Amino acid sequence: MAEKLEDFNLPLSVVQRIVKEAINENVNISKEARIALARAAAVFVLYVTSHSSQVAQKVNRKTLLAEDVFEALKNLDFGELIKPLQTHLQEFKESHKKKEKATTSKSAEGGGEENAVEEMEEDNEDE
Known part of the structure; x- marks a missing residue:
């Protein structure tokens, strides 16, 4: 704290x-x-x-x-804030999924599955 x-x-x-x-x-x-x-x-x-x-x-x-x-x-x-926050959260989740897919496909092309896992773990730490 x-x-x-x-x-x-x-x-x-x-x-x-x-x-x-x-x-x-x-x-x-x-x-x-x-x-x-x-x-x-x-x-x-x-x-x-x-x-x-x-x-x-x-x-x-x-x-x-x-x-x-x-x-x-x-x-x-503060109920009026809920709907916009839910929308932004959904947009964030969708953009994060796209980022994960891009990272996964990039790793598959390069044969480096370990790098994809490391990058996803780094992204999760940033959140």
Whole structure:
């Protein structure tokens, strides 16, 4: 677990990119506003994670699943976020499957099954 409050900060460059996509391009955002948004997003993530963990614990699981997050969002009255998140999760899964198939077929052509397995394990670690 993080030991310092700063460990919970999201990268400002990521926050800035998300904000720029969400607002009019003619609007500027101050550094203080980016920091405030990054902190708010981090608090939101911790809040939803905590409630998701409670959902998993109620069914005696230690591993959080996407369904736990969806249930927590519903319980926290953020139900409107569930549908878009499910859509993005599905898109992610499909793109990941395509990536795995490409890696597998590339390895089969080169005769290196071990490399394909290593690459898939590296991809899973990144998640």
